[in-house]
Amino acid sequence: MPSATAPAVIEISKLVTRFGDHVVHRDIELAVRRAEIFAVIGGSGSGKSTLLREMILLHRPDSGSIRVLGVDLKDIDDAQALALRQRWGVMFQHGGLFGSLTIKENIGLPLREYTALDDALIDQIAACKLALTGLKPEVGDQYPAELSGGMMKRASLARALALDPQLLFLDEPTAGLDPQSAGEVDELVLRLRDLFGLSIVMITHDLDLLWAVADRVAVLGDGRMQGVGSMDELAQIDNPAIRQFFAGARGRSAQENSASAKAQDAKQTGRSSSKPK
Amino acid sequence: MAALQLTPAAIAEPTAQHLALSGSWTALGIGTIERQLDALPANATIDASGIESLDTVGAWVLQSYLRRRADRGVAGELSDLPEQFAALFDAVAAQVAQQDRPATPAGAAPSTLGRLGRSTMDLAEQSLALLNFVGQCACAIGACLAHPARLRWRTILFNIRSAGFDALPIVGLLSFLLGIVVAYQGADQLRQYGANIFVADLVGLSMLREFAPLITAIIIAGRSGSAYAAQIGTMSVTEEIDAMRTLGIAPLNMLVVPKIFALLIALPLLTLFADVLGVFGGMLMAQAQLGVGFPEFLERFVKAVSVTAYLSGLFKAPVFAIIIAVIGCFQGFRTAGGADSVGRQTTRSVVQSIFLVILADALFSVAFSALNL
Secondary structure (H helix, E strand, C coil): CCCCCCCEEEEEEEEEEEECCEEEEEEEEEEEECCCEEEEEECCCCCHHHHHHHHCCCCCCCEEEEEECCEECCCCCHHHHHHHHCCEEEEECCECCCCCCCHHHHHHHHHHHHCCCCHHHHHHHHHHHHHHCCCCHHHHHCCHHHCCHHHHHHHHHHHHCCCCCCEEEEECCCCCCCHHHHHHHHHHHHHHHHHHCCEEEEECCCHHHHHHHCCEEEEEECCEEEEEECHHHHHHCCCHHHHHHHHCHHHHHHHHHHHHHHHHHHHHHCCCCCCCC | CCCCCCCECEEEEEECCEEEEEEEECCCCCCCCHHHHCCCCCCCEEEEEEEEEECHHHHHHHHHHHHHHHHCCCCCCEECCCHHHHHHHHHHHHHHHHHCCCCCCCCCCCCHHHHHHHHHHHHHHHHHHHHHHHHHHHHHHHHHHHCHHHCCHHHHHHHHHHHCHHHHHHHHHHHHHHHHHHHHHHHHHHHHCCCHHHHHHHHHHHHHHHHHHHHHHHHHHHHHHHHHHHHHHHHHHCCHHHHHHHCCCCHHHHHHHHHHHHHHHHHHHHHHHHHHHHHHHHHHHHHHHHCCCHHHHHHHHHHHCCHHHHHHHHHHHHHHHHHHHHHHHHHHHCCCCCHHHHHHHHHHHHHHHHHHHHHHHHHHHHHHHHCCC
């Protein structure tokens, strides 16, 4: 786990968001550290997606400050915004792949847009990203409409990685996937973090994913930050808004799975759990 | 925190057999350096200690360069690559090796004959599908007429408003202008023969028999036919059509039949409105250009334009209505894939319905003249 003193890649302070009279966020404080896998959870309508949209410059908060990779999003000009956008990747819940382009063209699009590389080289690199996310090379020539949900997520992830971002945002990376594909996403996220030293911010409901990969988790509820910490720490907190995530049958089984997986891991490798460098 | 500005990737040659790499070997920093690599001395040693940052693109370029060198028999590694890049560099090496396998040759481009055959097949397939759809619509309409209680009157009324009432201004304006144009073009010819009063024949017959039904149908095809195709197309992309089917609601009854009924009612009424404004436009022009006053014009108009001529124009409107509604819905249902396909099908719906409307109009002209109407 990254040390607590690592510099923050995202710092949010006193964030307030309103939609008309409805207050979505009141005084949210949040810091995401470098090379950390940070998850935001919360019930439907708790403002998770809005928070993500504010971090990626798709929505302006009403007050408060958000700093991403050291840049304050408040008075950002177009050039800075472009530079920032090239340093992060976003994987949308429904993929957000362009239907008129093949998967390979989708992945290569940021490279074509921002670099002077040869087309052939861009195609090779796109194929490389495709392989990195575990898709077969043939997928590259298909169109998004021809892919299954799991493949679409992987392809979307490959496009998010096109410019080798420092920061990766994942919106519901496992929603709509079968358990096996979801498990593969867990591994993929961990591998990407280790390979590229990525900082990852994700929104998810998937407890297995949270137990397996999240370093720290923030719980949103009632417009406030109800608690931040590792899953083990959160499981100890006696706050009804947090307890509801752990209390149900699904929450308990995910916790047990995670515990037994860690025990097995420790037995096999002689280490407490797999930890990134 | 990495600075926002980056040092571009660079290759220096301190001595003849020694290359020193420096700067950002990343997608944004690499520029066009890839093209210089092969011009460098092939057997030089490469010192990578100056590399500040490396990403997949940089690693790919370097790895494939090393591989090309190895193919020419020059073994060589990067020396002193900063340790934090080693994992990525090795991961990319595996990828480069995998992609090195010869790519599967792309299928040869089809010949002209092949393309012709393929588009003929497409056309035949589409025509059959359209015929199928028309049959389904006819069955659905028949079932609805047998049980009128099943008709969705609210939807029909809503469609009449959006396709009919809301279209009144544009249909009225365009046919008014068309009436002006017809009278204006005719004025010169008629004045030469001193046959000024015949402008009423010209405007009346041409507007009522041909122009009013046609311009109304073309406007509605562009306005409502495209909306139908886009609506149904988007619904089928977002699985709303499938949801409807699983709920036991036939999409034809819910989406298509009300639209057909609504246009069947709205288009003749719009055509009538276009008749009135078109003739009015012609009348204004007749007074301004030929000095034919309103009373004279109307007196001649009643004599010149028979009820048959009026009805033969109005009779076409329901046929055009069916063409527009059926083609719009048909193309909507053929949407498959994403947003792109919605756009393509919408375009097709407009082009095809205008084409078929004009074709039907031509057939009507032939039929009416054969029947001496």
